Amino acid sequence: MPYFGSEETVKDLKRALSNPNVQTDRLRYRNYIIRVIRSMTQGLDVSSLFMDMVKASATVDIVQKKLVYLYMVTYASRKPDLALLAINTLRKDCADPNPMVRGLALRNMCNFRMPGITEYIQQPILSGLRDKASYVRRVAVLGCAKMHSLQPNTEIDPSMVNELYSLLRDPDPVVMVNSLRALEEILRDEGGVVINKPIAHHLLNRLKDLDSWAQSEVLTFLLRYRPRSNDELFDILSLLDDFLHSAHAPVMAATLRLFLHLATAHPAVQADALLRVHGPLLATCGSASRELRFAGLCHVQQVLRSQPALYGNHYKRFFCGYSEPGYIKFRKMEILVELVNDENVALVLEELKSYCTDVSTELAQAAIAAIGRIGRTYNEKCLDILTGLLALKQEHIASAVIQTFRDLVWFCPKSSVAVCKAVEGCDESLQDDEGKQALLWLLGEYGEQISGAPYVLEGFIDSLKVELCSVVKMELLTAAVKLFLCRPAEMQDILGRLLHYCIEEESDMCVRDRALMYYRLLQSGVDETRKVLLGPKSDPSMTVLTGRPEEPVNIWASSFNTLGPLCGTVACLENTSAENSVQQLHSAEEKDGAEEFKLSPPEQTLRTEAIEEELSCIADAAEELNLTMGPPLSHEAFERLWLELQVAHQQALGIPRPAETLETLQAAFQLVKIQTLAFTRTDAVPWKAYMYSRAGGTLILAELLQGAPEESESIGNLLVSVKQQPENQQAIRSFFSVLTNVLQTLSSHGSQN
Amino acid sequence: MISQVFILSSKGDHLIYKDFRGEADKDAVSVFFEMVTALSGDQPPVVMSHKDLNFIHVRQGGLYWVASTKTNASPFTVIEFLNRLAALTKDYCGSLCEKSVRMNFALIYELLDEMVDYGYIQTTSTDILKNFIQTEAVTSKPFSLFDLSNVGLFGAETQQSKVAPSTAATRPIMSHRSEQGGKNEIFVDVVERLSVVIGSNGVLMKADVEGEIRVKCYLPTCSEMRIGLNEEFSIGRSQLRGYGTAVRVDECSFHQAVKLDEFDTYRILKVCPSQGEQTLMQYQLSDELPCAPPFRLFPTVEKDYGSRLLIFLKLRCDLPPKSTALNVSVTVPVPKGSLSLSQELSSPDQTAELQLKNKAILWSIPRFPGGAQLSALFKVEVPSLSSASLLEVGPVSMSFELPKQTCTGLQIRFLRLSPTQPGMSQRWVRYVTHSDSYTIRI
Secondary structure, three states: OOOOOOOHHHHHHHHHHHOOHHHHHHHHHHHHHHHHHHHHOOOOOOOOHHHHHHHOOOOHHHHHHHHHHHHHHHOOOOOHHHHHHHHHHHHHHHHOOOOHHHHHHHHHHOOOOOOHHHHHHHHHHHHHOOOOHHHHHHHHHHHHHHHHOOOOOOOHHHHHHHHHHHHOOOOOOHHHHHHHHHHHHHHHHHHOOOOHHHHHHHHHHHHHOOOHHHHHHHHHHHOOOOOHHHHHHHHHHHHHHHHHHHOOOHHHHHHHHHHHHHHHHHHHHHHHHHHHHHHHHHHHHHHOOHHHHHHHHHHHHHHHOOOOOOOHHHHHHHHOOOOOOOOHHHHHHHHHHOOOOOOHHHHHHHHHHHHHOOOHHHHHHHHHHHHHHHHOOHHHHHHHHHHHHHHHOOOHHHHHHHHHHHHHHHOOHHHHHHHHHHHHOOOOOOOOOOHHHHHHHHHHHHHOOOHHHHHHHHHHHHHHHHHHHHHHHHHHHHEEEEEEEEHHHHHHHHHHHHHHHHHHOOOOOHHHHHHHHHHHHHHHHHHHHHHHHHOOOOOHHHHHOOOOOOHHHHHHHOOOOOOHHHHHHHHHHHHHHOOOHHHHHHHHHHOOHHHHHHHOOHHHHHHHHHHHHHHHHHHHHHHHHEEEEOOOOHHHHHHHHHHHHOOEEOOOOOOOOOOOHHHHHHHHHHHOOOEEEEEEEOOOEEEEEEEEEEOOOOOEEEEEEEEOOOOOOOOOOOEEEEEEEEOOOOHHHHHHHHHHHHHHHHHHHHHHO | OEEEEEEOOOOOEEEEEOOOOOOOHHHHHHHHHHHHHHHHOOOOOOOOEEEEEEEEEEEEEOOEEEEEEOOOOOOHHHHHHHHHHHHHHHHOOOOOOOOHHHHHHHHHHHHHHEEEEOOEOOOOOOOHOOOOOOOOOOOOOOOOOOHHHHOOHHOOOOOOOHOOOOOOOOOOOOOOOOOOOEEEEEEEEEEEEEEEEEEEOOOEEEEEEEEEEEEOOOOOOEEEEEEEEOOOOEEEOOOOOOOOOEEEOOOOOOOOOOOOOHHHHHHHHOOOOOOOEEEEEEEEOOOOOOOOOOOOEEEEEEEOOOOOOEEEEEEOOOOOOOOOOEEEEEEOOOOOOOEEEEEOOOOOOEEEEEEOOOOOOEEEEEEEOOOEEEEEEEEEOOOOOHHHHHHHOEEEEEEEEEEEOOOOOOOOOEEEOOOOOOOOOOEEEEEEEEEEEEEOOO
């Protein structure tokens, strides 16, 4: 940021700093140096004063020294030759009897980011590592890391590494943690600091002496350690137990993450830890710092993915405070939707209802959408509230309600009667495009039940010339044609006008093409049109897809206490740099995928263990063909892709469905890296299952179908349809072979029993 | 690990900028400011990323306190660190605002230099830091009439001079070299935050209390302090003690430095307070209040002839008669399209205004004595008034502070310093309850 008259300022400062009268007056001298730093912070380039500042560094005044060092560190990389002049003073200070001066000089000397500095700092660092003052040792240890980062490609000095490892036993806790940090940076190319059994136990035993920052960092380092036996594991867990209740949120979160990680194979232990930590986690959600509250809420959301029941009784803690900022309120509403159960539904809905008239339109609309989400389970209560809101006749509320209605009838068709009754006569209050689209969709879909539908459409068509949004126009076309099919007498004239306008006068290509398409479709006959437009609607058996199953803890445990949950999306987490330990964890977990297998509830473990051995050889095969699960695919994304893509391959397997329970089936597929997303109930006919996997850079979506009505000869046998993006025939072949193998193994096993 | 720390004013001026690792540009500061000002209301601002740099920030004292990192760090750690940095700044500079940060930037640089090295947090404890911090704080004393009120006529000791002025606890901790030095004071504050929802039928729907005991210490050295809480204080449901009214909390956690060996039997906390502010104990109570909620509201909302809406509010303060609620403000949402307001209030010090932007009436009452009942009549002109518009009135939210009150009933029995400090040492115990969120449905 250049400032007006900045050159004048620099000249003035230079004149003042070189004035001998100023130099003798300590306070005046220091004040000028403070002015230099102030200009530097504001973005002014004061690097031309470097020479004068080097002179100012030769002083006994520590405050002045600190300020000058701050200046030199900032500009050293730009004036390396001048910076070397300061080295002498700094090296002299490194031998000062006062440890504070020694530490200060060493720290700042190591902060000079210029290539030639290493030869000057090596000796002071090495003597600093053996200094008797812990303050200097702390600085020297991190100095090793700084030195390494200045010359990243040189060979690592093994004697220094050994020295750092031995400093892990230093009596000063900060020196110990700093050694860990330094080793981690120096050995990054070799996979970071090695946490073996003696080091892990040493760290665990020292944990109590550390301050909370160091504790949470050491706990993160311990994620890398894998206990050899169950006994050792439980010893460690009992040592960690106290820290779960720490008053410091960072320590609590780091401990929980370590707990979940260590107990990967013991779901009961994980559940217990989550239960015990729910108090402290709730406390962060009510913390005085808003940002901490937000972090707490995001992590509660993660826990809810596996244990929705855990916070059911505490729903009142997630009621929004009226002075809270929007981003906290949105999270709280999302959580409230997850927490709803038979007991609290009435109170939660009443609370959400009071947000619907909030000043902020975004908040009001989110509250309405939240009520809609609850409405998928508690239909009638929510419909009453939503219908009541329409009476307010406010644009943003009406628009949100209509959109919610549209989503609701798609999920539970039975609510359509009430929705149709409510929709009548609310068309005047809609102004925004999304609301109009939703209303038009409803009119097209349920036009038979809404008596005034043609007149509403007529209103839209009359104001077509002033309509700007092309999506609304397209929706209007679809709705008009659909309505024409069920109420031809009333619609014929209107539809004619609409098509005429859209084909002759419309300038938007998409709308014109759509109109032309409908026109030609209608030309080919009403029956044809009906077949195309009123084809099968949403499949009621697909409702399983919308219900979110409880995810195993291990899916999210590795991103707990990272920035991922706060960013909101998985994609964000992947973008962050790869150097951190999370990724290493991921790969470690993938290597021994067999452990994930043990996650299924205990009663099935026995059942599945017998199959496990047979499956493991298939799993090996799967690895050769590189089937991977990759990042999880949401139900919504799956559904979208499934509807978009064409069937790439369809094949009857000639194998009946295995008689295993659905959970076993799911676990078995997981072992060979096929993720199952949804099943219909066991006794449903036709029976369906949806799953996906990744191979060779493509995503494979598959549907298993048993007992499809039109293919009577194949009843009992499974039919597989595969869709893929992008296409890769080889991947499909390998997917099929793995799938067949698994099913064969499972069904042969089933018949043995 | 942290790459950079910077503090920005609300207008985006750079107040403090420190680069610890040299892995990110200084441009990051302006990138951050552009991102944070471009956010819309519903986007979560706490964590933002730009390329491979993550910004985490907190807002305190109207300033942005930002840390940037290239790793996937623990959000709890970074947020807590920034909060701690703000708290330390407040300790050292006396108050937290743009002006104090501007004036004391050299001190804050010094603090940062000792707190963080190469992006790793070294220490944040005041006890350790005070050995290294050499710069003295610069304070600006605002002129205040309250200061004059403490001076009695001809220097006589007045009643007021026995009460610590409200600004007493907002001065820098390192002032022992300045003229204020020698004033050995210790403040123990019990601060509770109340969040309440009262249903339209007057039933208490939700009542949570989050409380903490804070110590602010100006003693240069202090060996040990013993704080005695109510003896009938109990944690959890199972552990009720004695007869009569128990003081109960659900969850309770303590600062690392608190020694609890006498807590189980005598309810005594032992601690060696370090200079500056510390939270010794945090506690929560949910779904239950030992006393009546401080305010009850009896509203009547009706449609007058024409397009006028009548809102009649009777507000009763259920505090004990001797105590008073301060800075009470009542926010009543009104229907969209409300034009003007005429009001009848019961005393001249109250005010009421219609805020069109928030479509709400703001009724403020500077002092509200316990046991009193106030009423107000609001006539709102709403051209498009329909019977459905009545639904838009409510819920009413209130904010207030209750000095000398705790909702849980937690009291400090005694405060002992051992061994007794030589010279003048003053101990202050203060209680206050704030409304975190107080909502009454209509």
